[in-house]
Amino acid sequence: MPKAVYIRHDGQRTTLDVPEGTSLMRGAVNNDVDGIVGECGGQMMCATCHVYVEAEFLARLPEVSEDEDIMLEETACPRQPNSRLSCQITANAATDGIVVRTPETQL
Amino acid sequence: MTVIEDKDLLSPELTEDPHAYYGELRAKDPVHWAAASKGWLLTRYEDVVAAYTDPLLSSDRVGPLLQVLAPERRGQLAPMLETIRRWMVVTDPPAHTRLRKLANYAFRQQRVSAMGAWIGELVDELLDQLARSGRGDFLHDFAYPMPATVIARMMGAPREDREKFQRWSDELALVAFSAGGEDRAARHARALAGISELQQYLAGLIDRRRRQSGDDMISLLLNAADEDGDHLTDAELTALCALILFAGHETTTNLLCNAMVVLSRHPDQMALLAADPSLVNRAVEEVLRFEGPIKVLTRWVFTDHERGGKLIKAGQRVFLVQQSANRDDEVFADAGSFDIRRPTQPLHVAFGRGAHACLGAQLARIEARVALPRLLERFPAIHVAGHVTWKPNMASRAVTGLRVEGLR
Numbered sequence: 001m002p003k004a005v006y007i008r009h010d011g012q013r014t015t016l017d018v019p020e021g022t023s024l025m026r027g028a029v030n031n032d033v034d035g036i037v038g039e040c041g042g043q044m045m046c047a048t049c050h051v052y053v054e055a056e057f058l059a060r061l062p063e064v065s066e067d068e069d070i071m072l073e074e075t076a077c078p079r080q081p082n083s084r085l086s087c088q089i090t091a092n093a094a095t096d097g098i099v100v101r102t103p104e105t106q107l
Numbered sequence: 108m109t110v111i112e113d114k115d116l117l118s119p120e121l122t123e124d125p126h127a128y129y130g131e132l133r134a135k136d137p138v139h140w141a142a143a144s145k146g147w148l149l150t151r152y153e154d155v156v157a158a159y160t161d162p163l164l165s166s167d168r169v170g171p172l173l174q175v176l177a178p179e180r181r182g183q184l185a186p187m188l189e190t191i192r193r194w195m196v197v198t199d200p201p202a203h204t205r206l207r208k209l210a211n212y213a214f215r216q217q218r219v220s221a222m223g224a225w226i227g228e229l230v231d232e233l234l235d236q237l238a239r240s241g242r243g244d245f246l247h248d249f250a251y252p253m254p255a256t257v258i259a260r261m262m263g264a265p266r267e268d269r270e271k272f273q274r275w276s277d278e279l280a281l282v283a284f285s286a287g288g289e290d291r292a293a294r295h296a297r298a299l300a301g302i303s304e305l306q307q308y309l310a311g312l313i314d315r316r317r318r319q320s321g322d323d324m325i326s327l328l329l330n331a332a333d334e335d336g337d338h339l340t341d342a343e344l345t346a347l348c349a350l351i352l353f354a355g356h357e358t359t360t361n362l363l364c365n366a367m368v369v370l371s372r373h374p375d376q377m378a379l380l381a382a383d384p385s386l387v388n389r390a391v392e393e394v395l396r397f398e399g400p401i402k403v404l405t406r407w408v409f410t411d412h413e414r415g416g417k418l419i420k421a422g423q424r425v426f427l428v429q430q431s432a433n434r435d436d437e438v439f440a441d442a443g444s445f446d447i448r449r450p451t452q453p454l455h456v457a458f459g460r461g462a463h464a465c466l467g468a469q470l471a472r473i474e475a476r477v478a479l480p481r482l483l484e485r486f487p488a489i490h491v492a493g494h495v496t497w498k499p500n501m502a503s504r505a506v507t508g509l510r511v512e513g514l515r
Contacts (some may be wrong), residue, residue, distance in 0.1 A: 037454050039468065041461035045211055046468060049381070067215055074220040076388065076470055078372070107392050107451040107472075 002096040006051075008035045009104040011091035018091035024100060025087035026052055035102030048107060049086040049099035050075040051100035058082055060094045077103035111136045115143035116403075122499045126443065129431035138415030144501060145303040146405070147417070148423035152435035152456065154415070157429045159460040162432035164406035164425055166463060169197045171407055171422070186300060187299045189221040190306065193346035196354070196463065197239060205333050210347060210466055213327040217261050219469045226477045229256055234485050238514050245367055246360070246365070249482075258352055263323025264312060279349070302349070309345045324351065336461060351466070354447040359471050361400035361505045366479060368506065369398050373445045373490040379448055380488060384480035390447035391475045392455065395433075397445045399457030402430040402504050429456050430504065488513030 003023050008014075018027035028036040028049075034065075037048035043069045053061065061084065064072070068088050072079050079092035089095060112466035114121055114128055121128055132139050132150040139148045149155050158164055176184065191197065195206040228311045230253065237248045255273045256266070264272065278301025284417070291370035312325055320326040325348060332338050339347065370377040380390050404427040411420050419425065434442045482489065492510040 009411055013309070034452060037452065039458060039460060040452065040464040042461070043464075045215065045466065046464065067212070070215050070218060073218070105388075105451055107388055107454065 001092065003089040003098075004091060004095070005097070005099040006033050006035065007099065007101045009036050009102060010086065019093055020095075022091050022093075023087045023091040024051070024098070025085070027091060028086065033102075036086060037106045038087060044071050044085060044087065047071045047074040047076075047080070047085065048079065049104060050103055051084055051086045052080055052103065053082045053084050053089075054099040054101070055082060057095065057098045057100075060098075061089060064088075075103070077106050108506065113140070113142050116141065116148075117143065117499045120238035124498050125344055125430065126434055128285065129284070129434060130436075133435060133437075135432060138257050140417070141426070144424075144426065146426045147414070147419060148426050148428050148431075150412075150428045150431035150435075152453075153430040155429060155432040155456055156425050158406065158425065159456075159463065163408065163410055163412050164407050165199050166203070166406060166422070166504075167192075167197055167199055167478045168407045169424070184295060184299075186304050187295065190302055190346050190349060193343055194345040194350040195347070196350065197364070199437075200462070206339075206343065206347065206503070207462065207466075209328060209331045209333060209339060210351070212331055213324045213469075214351075215356075216322075216327050216465055217324060219473055222257075222470075222473060225260075226257060226474060227481065229253065230478050230481045231485075234482065235334045238486075243464075243511045243514060244509070246489075246506065247366055247509040248431065250363035250367075253363065253478065254356045254471075257359075257470070258472060261324050261355075262312070262348060262352065263321055263325050265318060271308065272352060272356070272501075275301050275308075275349075276353050278302070279305075279353040279357075286290075305349055305352075306345050309386065310341070312348075313344060314339065316412055324348075353468065354465075355467050357503070357505075358400045358465075359467075359474055362471060362475055363396065363504060364506050364509050365398040365400060365504060366394045366475060367489075367509060367511065368491055368495050369394055369445055370479075371489075374490070376445060376447050377483065377490075383482040384484070387476050387480050388472075389449065389451060391472055392451045392474070393445060393447045393449050395457035396455035398504060399429060399433060399455065401457065401502060401505055403428050403501055404459060404463075405502075426501075429459075433477075434506055456495065459475045461462060461474060486514050 001019055004016050004018045004027060008012045014033050016027050016031055023042055025036055025038040025042060029038045039048045040046040068085050079098050129150050131238055137151045141148050150160055169188055173188055174340050195203050203422050233249050233253055240248050256269050259269050259272050278298050286482060316325045316329055327345055333347055406425045408423045436442045438453050458468040490513050493514040497509045498505045498507055
């Protein structure tokens with residue numbers, strides 16, 4: 001199963017096995033990973049699953065869609081060049097081992 | 108089996124303050140048959156969160172109603188229910204998925220994050236009026252017109268039609284929230300008249316946008332197509348617009364009023380927010396948790412199943428009691444205290460979760476985040492005047508009126 005590493009604002013690390021095809025948001029919510037909310041369940045309507053993706057993994061992700069781009073303007077913590085919505089990152093061979101940092105707050 | 112006294116949630120006592128009773132239910136009977144409400148109450152946070160995405164609990168609560176209505180009532184109510192049953196809030200996948208995707212698209216394109224500036228201007232204008240009118244009517248002079256104006260603008264309706272929007276929204280609330288003190292027949296007749304007027308009005312707006320497209324939601328919905336290239340039918344579009352109008356108004360009005368009430372009841376917290384407006388995001392989430400605008404969401408059961416050791420039968424209703432989940436001590440430390448510095452995670456369930464999570468959650472947040480600091484800056488001494496009473500509704504946490512003092 002692909003792995004994903006979530007690093008909280010205060011440095012706490014959680015490593016999860018996320019089933020292939022599942023989003024990093026869903027993986028976090030199902031395992032009560034602090035720092036990701038996912039209020040809308042992955043419809044790109046709430047921007048509460050915002051993460052900063054570690055540089056080396058950024059290029060492995062599909063491009064930001066127009067919808068995601070709009071919602072990234074609504075994040076509680078400032079958008080950075082490596083900002084993504086974790087509901088749009090799927091666990092698979094390409095993203096295996098991905099490291100994301102969660103912002104200080106999602107609201 | 109623990110026996111717990113069954114109480115009527117709509118009694119004056121529980122309408123005023125249901126929290127001691129909820130605490131008892133969470134501890135002793137978290138899946139409770141409420142005889143007066145004819146449904147199961149889910150009161151624990153974890154159970155409510157799980158229920159949002161449970162396929163055994165259907166959101167279609169109009170279809171079953173249409174089937175059991177007496178023929179003479181069906182004739183009377185059919186036109187109204189035919190509109191409401193198209194609302195995505197009462198549909199399940201796949202019908203829901205299609206409508207929701209299109210609505211998400213049109214809503215997202217409104218770019219809520221960029222609305223702060225003009226919402227701020229609107230707030231200031233309404234605060235001027237609130238001061239000028241001298242009546243101190245927070246509900247009618249501020250909390251009511253503010254979201255109505257925002258939603259009217261998003262729909263591309265002329266500003267002068269704002270008052271009409273308010274009235275129709277009121278009339279829809281009569282049915283959706285079983286609001287108002289009139290008897291049922293009079294209530295339904297009034298709602299029906301409101302709905303048909305609203306439908307005509309929306310048909311006119313839609314017509315106008317078909318001829319001349321803009322960047323409003325109606326234009327976007329007219330041009331939007333789903334994955335199969337299907338467009339919304341006119342009936343679907345009208346129903347969706349009516350829903351957005353209604354959902355975007357009433358609930359935000361109640362959020363603003365409830366914020367005023369809880370801040371007035373906790374002057375230390377109000378002073379804290381006034382002194383440090385950067386706390387507003389947390390303050391808004393805490394108002395949503397502590398006194399959110401929606402008390403209960405209803406789901407319909409189509410298949411017998413077991414839940415918390417109880418047999419839940421097809422045809423019964425399950426009430427997701429958000430008002431209780433948001434005060435669950437297992438989840439929120441000192442859940443009964445109102446603390447605007449409280450961390451926002453774990454997050455309250457005021458907007459629901461998953462497929463039916465509130466479409467306008469971010470809009471409602473922006474409206475409240477813009478309004479509250481301006482309100483406290485303009486009127487540092489503002490507070491609720493007199494005793495607050497709440498409407499005896501199952502669904503919405505709504506004041507019957509809201510007078511304020513300290514407007515100079």
